Amino acid sequence: xxxxxxxxxxxxxxxxxxxxxxxxxxxxxxxxCGNYSIQNALKRALVLEKIAPKDVLSCFDVGCSGNGxxxxxxxxxxxxxxxxxxxAVGAKIANExxxxxxxxxxxxxxxxxxxxxxHAVRSDYPILFLHHDNQNYALTTGQASATTPQNCKMNGTxxxxxxxxxxxxxxxxxxKPSFVAQTTSxxxxxxxxxxxxxxxxxxxxxxQILQSCPTYNKxxxxxxxxxxxxxxxxxxxxxxxxxxxARAFLEESKKIPLGVLYKNPRKENFIQTLSHxxxxxxxxxxxxxxxxxxPHLSSLKG
Amino acid sequence: xxxxxxxxVGQSGSGLLTAGELISKxxxxxxxxxxxxxxxxxxxxxxxxxxxxxxxxxxxKSLSRDADILVAIDKHSLMAYFDTLKKDGVFIHGxxxxxxxxxxxxxxxxxxxxxxxxxxxxxxxxxxxxxxxANIILTGMTWKVLGFEFAxxxxxxxxxxxxxxxxxxVALKCLRAAYDGAETKQTIALPAKKEExxxxxxxxxxxLGAIHGGMRFYVTYPMSPSxxxxxxxxxxxxxxxxxxxxxxxxxxxxxxxxxxxxxGTRSMTATxxxxxxxxxxxxxxxxxxxxxxxxxxxQRPGPGTGLPxxxxxxxxxxxxxxSHGEFPRVVIACSDPEDCFDNVQHAFNFAEAYQVPVILLxxxxxxxxxxxxxxxxxxxxxxxxGLASNLDSLKQEDRFRIxxxxxxxxxxxxxxxxxxxxxxxxxDERGVLDESEKAGDMYEKRMRKLDLIKANLPKPxxxxxxxxxxxxFVGWGSSKTVMEDIIAQxxxxxxxxxxxxxxxxxxxxxxxxxxxFVQNKNVHLLEGNYGGxxxxxxxxxxxxxxxxxxxxxxxPFFIEDIQDYIHQHLKK
Numbered sequence: 001x002x003x004x005x006x007x008x009x010x011x012x013x014x015x016x017x018x019x020x021x022x023x024x025x026x027x028x029x030x031x032x033c034g035n036y037s038i039q040n041a042l043k044r045a046l047v048l049e050k051i052a053p054k055d056v057l058s059c060f061d062v063g064c065s066g067n068g069x070x071x072x073x074x075x076x077x078x079x080x081x082x083x084x085x086x087x088a089v090g091a092k093i094a095n096e097x098x099x100x101x102x103x104x105x106x107x108x109x110x111x112x113x114x115x116x117x118x119h120a121v122r123s124d125y126p127i128l129f130l131h132h133d134n135q136n137y138a139l140t141t142g143q144a145s146a147t148t149p150q151n152c153k154m155n156g157t158x159x160x161x162x163x164x165x166x167x168x169x170x171x172x173x174x175x176k177p178s179f180v181a182q183t184t185s186x187x188x189x190x191x192x193x194x195x196x197x198x199x200x201x202x203x204x205x206x207x208q209i210l211q212s213c214p215t216y217n218k219x220x221x222x223x224x225x226x227x228x229x230x231x232x233x234x235x236x237x238x239x240x241x242x243x244x245x246a247r248a249f250l251e252e253s254k255k256i257p258l259g260v261l262y263k264n265p266r267k268e269n270f271i272q273t274l275s276h277x278x279x280x281x282x283x284x285x286x287x288x289x290x291x292x293x294x295p296h297l298s299s300l301k302g
Numbered sequence: 303x304x305x306x307x308x309x310x311v312g313q314s315g316s317g318l319l320t321a322g323e324l325i326s327k328x329x330x331x332x333x334x335x336x337x338x339x340x341x342x343x344x345x346x347x348x349x350x351x352x353x354x355x356x357x358x359x360x361x362x363k364s365l366s367r368d369a370d371i372l373v374a375i376d377k378h379s380l381m382a383y384f385d386t387l388k389k390d391g392v393f394i395h396g397x398x399x400x401x402x403x404x405x406x407x408x409x410x411x412x413x414x415x416x417x418x419x420x421x422x423x424x425x426x427x428x429x430x431x432x433x434x435x436a437n438i439i440l441t442g443m444t445w446k447v448l449g450f451e452f453a454x455x456x457x458x459x460x461x462x463x464x465x466x467x468x469x470x471x472v473a474l475k476c477l478r479a480a481y482d483g484a485e486t487k488q489t490i491a492l493p494a495k496k497e498e499x500x501x502x503x504x505x506x507x508x509x510l511g512a513i514h515g516g517m518r519f520y521v522t523y524p525m526s527p528s529x530x531x532x533x534x535x536x537x538x539x540x541x542x543x544x545x546x547x548x549x550x551x552x553x554x555x556x557x558x559x560x561x562x563x564x565x566g567t568r569s570m571t572a573t574x575x576x577x578x579x580x581x582x583x584x585x586x587x588x589x590x591x592x593x594x595x596x597x598x599x600x601q602r603p604g605p606g607t608g609l610p611x612x613x614x615x616x617x618x619x620x621x622x623x624x625s626h627g628e629f630p631r632v633v634i635a636c637s638d639p640e641d642c643f644d645n646v647q648h649a650f651n652f653a654e655a656y657q658v659p660v661i662l663l664x665x666x667x668x669x670x671x672x673x674x675x676x677x678x679x680x681x682x683x684x685x686x687x688g689l690a691s692n693l694d695s696l697k698q699e700d701r702f703r704i705x706x707x708x709x710x711x712x713x714x715x716x717x718x719x720x721x722x723x724x725x726x727x728x729x730d731e732r733g734v735l736d737e738s739e740k741a742g743d744m745y746e747k748r749m750r751k752l753d754l755i756k757a758n759l760p761k762p763x764x765x766x767x768x769x770x771x772x773x774x775f776v777g778w779g780s781s782k783t784v785m786e787d788i789i790a791q792x793x794x795x796x797x798x799x800x801x802x803x804x805x806x807x808x809x810x811x812x813x814x815x816x817x818x819f820v821q822n823k824n825v826h827l828l829e830g831n832y833g834g835x836x837x838x839x840x841x842x843x844x845x846x847x848x849x850x851x852x853x854x855x856x857x858p859f860f861i862e863d864i865q866d867y868i869h870q871h872l873k874k
Contacts, residue, residue, distance in 0.1 A: 025734060057565070057715045062726075070723055070734045075715035077564060077724040079557070080587050086554040090561025090569065091715070093519060093545060098565065098716050119550040276540050284518040284545060284567035285714060290681060291542055293514045297677055300500035302330035 003189040007048065017047045025070045032222075034134060034185025034211035039068050041191035042101070042130070048192070049199050051099055059088035061104030061113075063139045064213075065132040068103065082112025089125040089270075094284045096271060099199065100127040107137045110146035110166050121175045124203040126269040128195070131168060131206065134213035135220060142216035149219070168208055169261065173247045178203035178267040180246070181260045184210040184229060186222035190258060197260055203269040210256065225256075232259035305358040305861075306490060307366040308444070311383040312375030315347040317437030321373070322353030324441050324462065326501065328455050330674055333496035335361045337783070339671040339858075344526065344610040350382045356861075359493045360790070363638055363673050363783035367860035371447065371488075373440050377403065389413045392487045394443050396422025396436055418447055420483045429475040438473045442480030449486035452478075499674035504664055507642035508598060509534035510678070512570050513542050515647035516685050519569035521547040521558045526610045527666040528572040528600035552577035556584040556597065563594045564724065566689075566714035568650050572598035575617045576607070582624040585659045589629025591724040592702065592710070592748065594653035594660075596646075601665045603856050612856030613666035615779055615830030621661040622808045628745075630708075630752040632656070632759070633808035635663040637782035640675045641805065642668065647683040648760075655688040656755050657712055663807070665780050665830065667858035673783070693718040699731035704743055708750030756809045764814075765789055766800030769821030773797075773868055776818070776847075777828035778804040778836055784859045785828070791861075792868070799868065801828075810839055819845045826851060826871065830859065 003011075011018070021043040029035045046056060056074035060066040062081035069078035075098075079087045088102035109117050109131050120129070136154060137143040144154040146166040153160045172180055179201040183194040191209065198205035210229075212222050230253070232238045239245055246262040271277075280287075308325065312318040319340065326338045336357035343349030354369075356362050372387040374380035374395040384406055387393060393410060398421045400407060410417055420443060426435035438459065445455045459477050463470040502510075509531050512520070520535045522528070536546045549555040555571040562569035573581065578599045588595040599621055603614040621633045632652045636642045646662060653660040690696060690713040700711040701722035710731075715721075723733030728744060730736040736744065765782070766789040775785060785801040792799045802818045804811070819825055827837040827850040834850050841847070851867045853859060 052719075053721055054719050055716055059561075069725065073721055075721045075723075076733070077561075077591065078726045079560075080583055080726060083553060083557045083584070086549070086557035087561040087564075090519070090521070090558030090563075091565035092561075093547075093558070094562040094565035094567040094569065095714075095716060115550050116554060119554070274545060277543050277545070280543050284562070285565055287518045287543070288516040288566075288568050288685065288687070290516060290685060291513050292680065293510045293538075294680065295541070296510060296538060297500055300502045300506075301677070302327065302333070302499060302501065302674075 003192055011044060011048060014047050018043055020053050021046060021073050023071050023073050027071065028067055029064060030215045032212065032214040033064070034209070034213065035064060035068055035132070037185045037188040038130065038132065038191065038209060038211065039071055041188050042195055043072065044192045045195035045199060049196055051199070055097065055099055057088070057091055057098045057100045059084050059091070059100065059102045061108040063105040063107060063137070064134070065103045065105045067139070082108045083116065084108065085113060085116040085120045085129065088127050089120060092125060092127050093271065096126070096283050101130065102127055103130045103132060106131070106133045106135060106145045106147045106168070110168060110171070117172070118175055120204055121172050121177045121206060124178050124267055124269045126203055126271060128198045128205045129207065130195070131208050132211045133168060133208060134211040134217055136213060136216045138213050138216050169250055170247070172206050173243065173250070173262070176243070177206055177262065178264045178269070179205040179260070180208070180262045181206070182208040182210070182256070182258050184225045184258060185212050186225040194260070201263065202265070203267055228256055229258045230255040232257050232261060305356050305362050305366070306371070306488070307369045308355040308371045308373065309369040309383060309386055310353040310373040310375070310440070311379035312351060312437070313347070313379060314342050314345050314349050314351045316375045317434060318351055318353050318375055320462065321375070321437040321441045322355065324455060324458050325444055326355055326672065327458050328445065328450065329355070329357045330499060330501045331454055332450060333493035334358065335499070335674045336501070337362050337365060337671060337673045339365050339667060342611050350379045352379070352383055359491070362787060364787045364861045365667070365671065365858055367862040371444065373444050375436050375440060380406070384409065387413070387415060390415070392416050392418060392447055394418045394440060394447060396420055396439055398423060416487055418443055418484050418487065420480060425476055425479050425483070429472055429479060431472040431476055435472065435476045438476045439480040442477040443484040446481045446484035447487045448490060449488055452481050498677060500677050501672055501674050502639050503670050503672045504636060504639050504642040504668040505530040505670065506534050507639035507678070508646045508662070508664070509538065511643035511646040513538060513544060514643070514680055515568070515650050515683070517544065517568045517570050517650070519545045519547070519559070519562045519567055521549050521555045521569065522571050523549050523552045523555050523573065523577060525574040525577045527602055527669040528574055528598055530669070531572045531598065552580040553584065556581040556595070560584055560588055560593055560595055563653070564715070570596045570598065570646070572600060574600045574602050575604050575620060578617070578620065578624070583626070585631070586625035586627055586629065587726050588659040589625065589627065589631065589748070590726055590728070592657040592712070593724065594657055596649045596653050596660050596662065598662045598664060600669050601663060603854065609856040611666065613780070613830065613858050614854065614856065615665055616832070616835070616854065617663065618778070618807060618831070618835040621663050629748055630656070630658050630755060631808065632658060632660045632755060632806065633663060634660065634805060635779035635807050636668050637780050637803070637805070638668065638675070639673055640678060643678045644683060645805065651683065651686040652755070655686050656709065656751055657688070658751065658755070663779060665858070668780050689713060696720040698722055702729065702731045702733055702744065704731060704747045707754045708747050709754060752809055756811070759806045759809070759811065762802055762804040762811050762814050764800055764802050764818065767798050768800070771798045771800040771822050772824065773799055773871055774818070774822040774825040775799070775801045775828045776825060776840060777801065778807050780830070781828045781859055784861055784864055787861055788864045788868070797868070797872065804836070807836065812843060815840065815843065815845070824848050824871070828859065830854065
């Protein structure tokens, strides 16, 4: 599912649209950091999906991913560590017309705010979540995260990490997601396509990005990622709509699978489950006006 | 201005709430003013509960420590509450073996208490019911003791059991038998003028006020005593279309609310002290990104889990000082249902107009005491969004522009081509990270809003005479209700009592406060906490209290607490 030639040509004609997303801020990531390509892919995907910057709300957690918050020209909010999901969800519930994109690292998503991830998947809030998984806390100088492989020696764990990892995909699969994709910062074209798929999904789109961190993760390099991954779209029998198979495949595959691993386009997202609002055609931001509560007051009379 | 004080006691789950509500509604129908509250443990079944009703022909807003009429549903609760029954009072119960409680019999004699007793269990069985009908039987007895017309209470019982046909007949028969079996012991004149009132508690009023004021998204995590706001908002959601979300925790609740306010709707969350502790980091975020936020902080005694179902005023410092860093905020304290209805609307307006977090402080006694109120005036408080109208000419740096007032232009994501960056890191006018020495300018710009807010907030109000009172009090929140009743009582006794009450407790208004201390020489602090938290802020301005009436045992200020205190301090 890489970008084909035609799409690339399409993209090259859209330099003006792409540039609208570019900020004038100096990049502050390390050389070779996966964040460069992630942001590039995100901007490409937005342009290819013909979404204007004014209709995007980018929500950033704290960490190296969060330091991308002033590198993209959309409406942007840079919040607290671990809390980007509920912040983004609140904004989306208020204004469904916004394309709400949340970005957070493995520290935020799997430790500080793991509860939010579980409930965001379960509730199927209609936002796109880019999980930047570089297997460590890079901005605080390389401590272990919940995805740091066992026995890796990290800042603060000189004996090596002894406890087992949390597999983010396993965790997300266990709470019945409606969209799960895995991609890598080593492959910008693939990321672009995954983000486009995620932008078009109507529920909670979880995109796991295996992100290289040249400073603190010497194992998961771009080369390693390209060598150790395979694409599910290249597999003849892979059924993207079968959650049980997706889980089994994740368990059994020898290489790390990339691509849309599972999607259920029929699942009702959180906003669609609000049956009492079926008759409302407006968003909550358009409804802020005085509501007559006199019938309720009358019921309290003697 | 005589009030009648009833206490209905029983174990939680014994049906005393039903009895209390039936009697309260009956009194409201008769045109009385009343205040009712429930004391109960943090349990679903068992423990002692008490439903207190104070009623009068004239407005009554406060609760009593003592009772003129004690209605006991079971023996254990009767033992626990008997000493609140005053001399010459009436003791209503359905217990059949009084010889088992000789202590009580002795006290009945000593205090000249009249006993009204019917065998409730027998009446229930005779009419095809079970022991669970005791509350209906005691309701019938109480209504007769008060000397009120049967048809009124009969109709209410009818409504109560309308959906339980099998029980309805039994209940009505039990009610009748109890009413007929008891004697009238009180001669209470009916109100001459029947004023129309609504009868509700503070949480219900907050729910109504928030919806009236344009709240479209309510997100919370249940915590006593804030939880019933969720119930009320949710129960009205079919009619109003408000989105209601019970979040996975308080941090989620406050973050969702913050995000929704950022996007541009009106959203609110509510919690109690422990939940608010979890929210504080988010309050700080709202401070730096200058985002409106409204949090109801319903106080109960801490620390820790404390007393979950009891009342306190001990989170004032928490509301004012919580969260890291410095930033302007508004703290408003509610005292009765009517100002809950108004203040939640003000809270939204302040939050949006000044782009700050607003904490609406309530107390368990405010949340759950039901008070007859004049039907709330709607459309009294205009919705003020504080949003930009010049969407075509905005620049990115307008969003956090350093202005003299500290206030910058706010517009909503998606509303115009000029995007902006709300950065939780210190930032320049465009929102871009700024770690230079100039970062202090942005900090100062935000703090300047405090003066703007101070200049525009409603002033504290003096109840009673402006000056030269024999005794004066300063307080905030729920103490207003008890002081309103006290001032009216002492007017009749020719003792002048006045009270300076703060609704907006932060930022602290200083001028009215100073004038009050200049014009009154015997000023006392009235506050429901151990340290006198508000008092310390007043003292920091150089004022001195003649004395302090503080309370921290989970009970509200009862009318008798103030009477006793005045009695002691006027003698001196």
